[in-house]
Amino acid sequence: MDVPFFDLRRQYQQLRDDIDDAVADVLATQHCIGGPHVERLEERLAKRVGTEHAIGVSSGSDALLVSLMALDIGPGDEVVTTPFTFFSPVEAILRLGARPVFVDIDPATFNLDASRLEAAITERTRAILPVHLFGQICDMTTICDVADDHDLAVVEDMAQAIDARHRNRRAGSWGTTGCVSFYPTKNLGGAGDGGMVFCDDSELAARIRRLGRHGAQPKYHHLEVGGNFRLDAIQAAILNVKLEYLDRWTKRRRQHAAAYDAAFESVPDVAVPTVADANESVYNQYTITVSERDKLIDELDGYGVGTNIYYPEPLHTQPALNGCLTGAGDFPIAEQTCEQVVSLPVFPELTDDERRRVVDGVIGVFG
Ligand SMILES: *Cc1c(COP(=O)(O)O)cnc(C)c1O
Secondary structure (H helix, E strand, C coil), X not given: CCECCCCHHHHHHHHHHHHHHHHHHHHHHCCCECXXXXXXXXXXXXXXXXXXXXXXXXCHHHHHHHHHHHCCCCCCCEEEECCCCCCHHHHHHHHCCCEEEECCECCCCCCECHHHHHHHCCCCEEEEECECHHHCCCCHHHHHHHHHHHCCEEEEECCCXXXXXXXXXXXXXXXXXXXXXXXXXXXXXXXXXCEEEEECCHHHHHHHHHHCECCECCCCCECCCCCECECEHHHHHHHHHHHCCHHHHHHHHHHHHHHHHHHHCCCCCCECCCCCCCEECCCCCEEEXXXXXXXXXXXXXXXXXXXXXXXXXXXCCCXXXXXXXXXXXXXXXXXXXXXXXXXXXXXXXXXXXXXXXHHHHHHHHHC
């Protein structure tokens, strides 16, 4: 039995009729940009996340970029973020000419260590950009307290964490904006790129919407330089279908995670992911920490079990950051974590038998 790390075809097979109908509706009406599917998705997700506004955008990366643009982040500004995540957050900061300032992570949750935040704030700091990694929200209580004390914006990267909760409140409802991605492998994924920005402030929401339409208001009258950051109607139509299933899928991810937790409890070589007391994870990834990672990956591969490394290299040592006054050794926990993490299959359509095979494979190496 081969166990894939991820298999999107299984999800499509289950929803095929509804998805095909939704796509056919967009094609029949040719309302391809904006329109009723996009508006419906924005309304449903704003309500779900718990914000006044939701603006469909072209990707999770663009959700971050347009948020920072709308907050007027630019040269001379500093944005505090994590060195252990996908490149997008730091890329958005750098593209606007601002400087990313990293704080090391909490090795238990993989998220930025909020207790180190205060020390990273300077008079140039304008925003905090926490990333809710692998489906677990950051310590938003502390992050929002620090932000309030220093009058900073908070841009939540919730690309991997739709429906994740901290003290029973959802990701995306804590910050100045929340930025989600609909990349196909996220918990709510489209059939291509897409994203959404959540916020409560009406003026900020209007500006984000306008920036995503070339800064124009009305059309062809450009108040500022923006870009094309719109969400496609076909993606919105598909996402409206999939949203019906999100609770079920999250439940299934949690079942897989609980089974892995239980199975690896007695395996000292495997550190399972820790969920902080006040948090509920949506397990976009189930990521374990092991010292002999390459051996584990090789043996699982031989056993037919797919794995992935998120992330093999921290952000502060990336060549693209040249000149950001950080380097190897600066964030030792993030660096060590990059060498020890491996993610196991946790997608909702994974079967119990497949999951058992993953467990057998891991225990075969370390047990
Ligand atoms: C996927 C991801 C993004 C980028 O989203 P895209 O839709 O691919 O642009 C940003 N941040 C994190 C943490 C992600 O996992």
